[in-house]
Ligand SMILES: *[C@@H]1O[C@H](CO)[C@@H](O)[C@H](O)[C@H]1NC(C)=O
Ligand SMILES: *[C@@H]1O[C@H](CO)[C@@H](O)[C@H](O)[C@H]1NC(C)=O
Ligand SMILES: *[C@@H]1O[C@H](CO)[C@@H](O)[C@H](O)[C@H]1NC(C)=O
Ligand SMILES: *[C@@H]1O[C@H](CO)[C@@H](O)[C@H](O)[C@H]1NC(C)=O
Ligand SMILES: *[C@@H]1O[C@H](CO)[C@@H](O)[C@H](O)[C@H]1NC(C)=O
Ligand SMILES: *[C@@H]1O[C@H](CO)[C@@H](O)[C@H](O)[C@H]1NC(C)=O
Ligand SMILES: *[C@@H]1O[C@H](CO)[C@@H](O)[C@H](O)[C@H]1NC(C)=O
């Protein structure tokens with residue numbers, strides 16, 4: 001090619017852009033804002049409104065005609081603007097088809113056709129645009145007049161665009177089904193929105209290939225079939241909206257793998273089955289909309305394990321809200337209206353502090369409507385159309401619930417448990433009277449502060465003589481237990497107690513550090529009185545009383561197990577630093593008047609995360625064996641550091657002891673057997689042989705269900721006392737599972753088991 005020829009070509013190309021722009025202008029019939037009247041040769045085309053050129057070649061690189069109020073169609077000359085990287089025609093009144101020639105713009109990265117009246121197919125040769133990043137064409141009439149294969153063909157061709165990240169075709173007229181070739185769409189695709197079309201057929205399994213997709217929206221179409229299990233593989237998914245289709249089947253439990261999901265909308269479909277337990281793992285969820293489905297049916301099998309599920313018939317359980325959802329504390333919108341959900345309204349929903357919209361209307365929920373948290377604000381929730389509900393805030397005008405014993409928990413100040421530590425001996429006392437007097441006296445005679453409080457903060461002051469008097473000179477009648485502890489355990493306990501506060505931990509009233517009558521060191525911690533003493537007393541009564549035998553029924557044992565797990569969950573996950581109790585056993589679990597359990601005795605407790613800075617104070621090696629024989633984790637005996645898993649071992653033993661009635665130190669456990677292996681051998685077929693025969697089960701209770709629950713409980717205990725610390729369940733999971741088991745027992749229409757009246761709230 002000659003030099004002249006080269007220049008000529010160049011000039012032609014340069015000229016071509018001008019001609020193309022004028023040709024585009026020529027196809028515009030309406031220009032109410034006069035934007036294109038300025039497109040004339042009095043100035044260079046690179047200065048025309050909406051036109052941006054590259055500096056070097058004076059070629060059009062950006063054509064932005066958005067929101068100019070233009071009416072008309074797009075000229076095929078657009079295909080001559082070959083330097084163009086961006087074309088925005090958004091928000092105009094363009095109609096007709098997108099010219100094939102657009103596919104020649106091989107430099108195109110962004111295409112915006114939103115809010116026009118474009119029709120027909122999107123040209124398949126856009127598939128040649130290997131650099132295409134965003135194609136956004138919502139609110140048009142694409143798909144019409146093309147025979148129904150427009151979507152299929154387009155999605156197939158666009159799979160060549162390996163850099164495509166965003167594809168938005170919401171509110172068009174696409175028909176037909178999603179092709180399997182959807183699996184071949186760019187692996188960089190983050191956003192696929194096809195809402196509000198007429199798409200039919202099912203969601204292809206190949207959708208799992210869209211590994212980067214974070215927003216998948218297929219709402220308001222005519223999709224059928226079920227949600228593919230493989231959806232759980234879209235690990236980047238944050239928003240999933242499939243509402244208003246005709247999707248049936250179950251919500252796949254694989255959705256529990258979508259750890260980033262924060263919006264889930266499956267409303268207005270025909271989904272059935274239950275809400276999968278695993279959804280509780282999607283802890284980022286803020287919006288769950290499952291309204292207008294047919295969610296019901298059995299509780300997921302995994303809770304009892306497959307071997308035990310054959311104990312009871314499939315219809316025994318109704319669909320309840322899984323307690324695992326309690327973990328979704330950041331929830332803002334939860335719409336479960338118009339399903340077939342039954343059981344109690346879980347009170348944990350009231351604890352969702354961020355919730356703005358909670359709609360449980362038109363289901364078959366029954367029992368008490370909570371009145372805490374969201375349930376206290378009438379605009380925040382709706383429960384209409386559930387005929388068996390009672391209670392709640394007065395605005396609801398529901399009938400009162402049957403009386404409960406819960407409110408009886410009075411804050412008696414006259415009775416306390418006292419745990420004084422006298423130099424090297426811990427003595428635990430029960431104060432039956434006098435404390436009111438004592439406190440009065442103390443207030444009257446503030447001047448001799450012979451006692452000091454190691455606890456900092458606002459605690460009442462008590463002196464040695466106050467306590468002496470209150471306990472009838474530490475009379476043995478008031479003794480509920482004793483043990484040997486070093487002075488430093490007092491400090492450890494004070495350290496721990498100063499920071500912690502939880503409904504399932506004993507509440508400290510005050511401390512006393514003083515000199516006794518003999519001039520020796522005297523230290524005491526005063527705790528809230530626990531009317532029903534320690535769990536030890538209940539599991540292994542010393543005297544069998546004829547009239548009022550001390551027996552805990554199944555429900556009470558389950559509640560106690562939950563309370564203790566809840567205390568551990570708090571110590572392990574909600575305290576900073578983490579606190580390890582180190583001495584969990586029945587005698588350190590105290591029961592109040594209403595059989596709420598409170599974990600006490602922090603004399604051996606340890607702060608975990610600050611081991612380095614605190615190691616001077618708590619040299620972990622100097623204490624020797626930490627805890628009590630039978631309950632102490634095996635690795636402690638081999639010198640391992642204290643750990644949350646160590647506590648879980650003790651918890652496992654405690655749990656098994658509670659349900660078998662056997663102490664871990666029972667004579668029957670000799671050689672290589674242990675309480676744990678004993679329980680293990682019984683699961684799942686012979687559990688009834690090992691459970692404590694004193695567990696009273698109401699005859700009306702379905703024995704199959706009770707047995708299944710016992711199997712589940714024992715399994716938890718067995719898992720906790722696994723030899724390897726890493727194999728043990730953690731407190732959080734134990735809590736979720738036990739709550740679930742309790743809900744199963746409660747939700748199954750229990751009457752007369754004797755605990756639900758007192759504990760429906762928790
Ligand atoms: C074509 O490009 C050249 C080189 O940048 C420039 O000088 C000239 O003005 C352009 N011609 C037109 C018609 O835009
Ligand atoms: C041509 O464009 C210029 C500004 O670019 C404008 O001032 C002028 O009025 C336009 N001419 C016509 C005939 O519209
Ligand atoms: C520009 O495009 C049109 C329509 O596609 C075509 O007919 C024409 O030949 C092109 N013009 C130039 C100068 O290339
Ligand atoms: C399209 O129209 C909607 C509704 O008026 C508007 O919210 C949206 O911003 C528009 N989209 C674009 C890209 O202009
Ligand atoms: C997609 O790429 C393949 C292979 O390069 C090619 O054969 C096919 O024609 C392309 N399809 C489109 C629509 O560009
Ligand atoms: C979910 O994750 C679990 C554990 O990572 C895995 O075993 C399972 O296959 C996953 N399910 C799906 C559908 O991806
Ligand atoms: C809901 O499920 C019940 C029981 O399976 C069934 O009879 C009913 O037709 C279902 N309703 C819808 C709308 O799918």
Ligand SMILES: *[C@@H]1O[C@H](CO)[C@@H](O)[C@H](O)[C@H]1NC(C)=O
Nearest residue numbers: 293294295296297339340341
């Ligand atoms: C609710 O579930 C029951 C039992 O599965 C079924 O008989 C009933 O038709 C369902 N109700 C609705 C409204 O789907």
Ligand SMILES: *[C@@H]1O[C@H](CO)[C@@H](O)[C@H](O)[C@H]1NC(C)=O
Nearest residue numbers: 291337338359361362381382
């Ligand atoms: C709750 O859902 C029902 C049924 O979908 C609906 O009629 C009602 O308006 C909703 N309540 C609120 C407060 O939005």
